[in-house]
Amino acid sequence: MSIQLAKIPSPDLIRGFVAVGRRMSITLAANDLFLTQSAVSRQIHTLEEALGVKLFLRGHRAIAFTSEGEYLFRVADGSMQQLQDAVGALQDQLRQRPVTLTASIGFVGLWLLPRLGKFQQQHPDIEISLSANNQMVDLRQKGIDLAIRYCAQAALPEGARPLFGETISPVAHPTLGLMHLFDPKLIEDSVLLEFDGDLRPWWSWQAWLQAQGWSGIKPKGILRFNQYDQMIHAALAGQGIALGRRELIADMLEDGRLIALDTLQAGPASNQIYGLIQADPSPRKEIQAVIDWILDEAGLTPPLPG
Numbered sequence: 001m002s003i004q005l006a007k008i009p010s011p012d013l014i015r016g017f018v019a020v021g022r023r024m025s026i027t028l029a030a031n032d033l034f035l036t037q038s039a040v041s042r043q044i045h046t047l048e049e050a051l052g053v054k055l056f057l058r059g060h061r062a063i064a065f066t067s068e069g070e071y072l073f074r075v076a077d078g079s080m081q082q083l084q085d086a087v088g089a090l091q092d093q094l095r096q097r098p099v100t101l102t103a104s105i106g107f108v109g110l111w112l113l114p115r116l117g118k119f120q121q122q123h124p125d126i127e128i129s130l131s132a133n134n135q136m137v138d139l140r141q142k143g144i145d146l147a148i149r150y151c152a153q154a155a156l157p158e159g160a161r162p163l164f165g166e167t168i169s170p171v172a173h174p175t176l177g178l179m180h181l182f183d184p185k186l187i188e189d190s191v192l193l194e195f196d197g198d199l200r201p202w203w204s205w206q207a208w209l210q211a212q213g214w215s216g217i218k219p220k221g222i223l224r225f226n227q228y229d230q231m232i233h234a235a236l237a238g239q240g241i242a243l244g245r246r247e248l249i250a251d252m253l254e255d256g257r258l259i260a261l262d263t264l265q266a267g268p269a270s271n272q273i274y275g276l277i278q279a280d281p282s283p284r285k286e287i288q289a290v291i292d293w294i295l296d297e298a299g300l301t302p303p304l305p306g
Contacts, residue, residue, distance in 0.1 A: 009050045016043035017055065018080045021073040024063060098127035099290045102139075103148035106228035107274065108132040110248040111301075112148075119293045126286045134197075139279035145287050147277045148294075161276040161291075163298035164247050168202050168270055170261040171235060171244035171253070178241070180262035184217045191221040191240030193231050201268040203243060208267035232258075243267070247274075247301050274298075 019029035020040065030040045048055050055069030065073060103112060108130055116128070131144065139147055153162060172178045178186065192205045201207040209217055223240055225231040232249060235242040236257060244258065252258040276294055283291065 009047055013043050013047040013050070014076050015080065016040050017047055018073065018076050020044060020056070020063070021065070021069070021077060026063070098129040099146065099287050100129045100131065100144045101146045101148070101290065102131040102133055102137065102142075102144050104134050104150055104228075105132045106232075106245075107148055107150070107248065109229040110232060110245075114251060115297050118297075119290070122293070123289055126289055128290065139277065145279055145283065146290060146294075149275050149277055150272055151275070152271050153273050153275070156273075156275040157277060159278070159281060161295065163274040163276055163294070164301050165273040166248070166270045167246045168243050168267065169246060170208075170241050170263060171246075171249065171258045172241045172261060173235060173238040174256060174259055175238045176241070178261055179259065181212075181241075182262070182264055184212070184214045187214065187217050187219050189220055191223060192219045193234050193240040193242040194222050194224045195228055195231050195243065196224045197226045197228060200270070200272075202270045204268075205243065208243065211265050211267045212263065213265070250301055 016029065016033065016035075019032050020026055023029045023032065026040050026044070027037050030037045033040065044055065051068075051072075053068040054066050055072065056063045057066055101112075109132065112130065119126075119128070136149070137144065137147070139145070148163070149156065149160070156162065170181055176190070178190075181187065187209065194205055195203045205219075205222070206215075209215060221240070223234060225234065228245070231242050232244065232252075234240065235244070236252070241261070244253075244260070246253065246260065249258060253260055276291065276298075278287065278291060280287070
């Protein structure tokens with residue numbers, strides 16, 4: 001006859017009983033459970049009282065099952081082993097689960113990927129799954145651990161970590177022979193690379209030219225892009241002048257693949273920043289390692305002067 005779940009003795013008592021039954025030694029069972037010998041003895045005594053039967057026959061130097069104890073052990077040992085296997089499998093899945101991170105296509109391509117090799121060298125056992133997506137998603141609903149969002153700082157959700165802002169200025173490949181844009185004729189002789197994926201004024205060449213007082217100036221040509229990283233790759237290929245996010249392309253500016261062009265006047269300023277959001281306020285250690293790495297790398301990405 002089965003009994004109600006509430007009437008089953010505490011799992012701690014059953015675990016102590018199984019440990020003793022497997023070892024046939026209270027001392028060895030106590031070592032397995034990281035408990036004292038007296039604590040395990042009390043567990044066995046409490047279980048016997050709860051069941052109303054003796055489970056062990058105690059000799060001077062040995063113990064043996066009673067018939068009731070042997071019957072309970074056969075069932076409890078099998079059930080405990082199944083529980084051990086199930087918990088172990090769940091922990092293995094958790095250890096093997098990659099850290100999922102979403103960010104905009106441009107951020108992934110220009111900032112994350114060039115730095116990812118460094119993280120993999122430091123943490124070869126941690127797998128990262130990247131989702132390059134410009135859409136805002138619910139992290140918990142989509143099963144995503146981390147997100148890097150591009151928005152005004154006031155729009156970041158509670159608990160988000162600001163990484164850095166953005167400084168926008170014209171950039172070009174050295175083969176174009178440009179160091180500055182002080183003369184409107186330089187615009188007339190150049191192809192401008194226009195980012196159409198964001199309609200805010202700091203991405204508009206028209207707004208930038210107005211800031212220089214050159215509203216009527218027409219460029220040699222315009223190439224338009226709906227993805228920011230595509231525009232930067234076009235600039236790297238020498239196809240024209242782009243308005244560059246200097247924080248995202250800092251490595252390219254430092255090693256000379258692109259040149260930041262001096263201007264007479266600053267263009268429209270961006271009020272956007274990048275922020276790190278985590279789905280779980282108490283993340284597992286693999287996620288925390290990725291968080292710490294991103295924060296460290298962001299600290300190495302200050303706004304560039306000029």
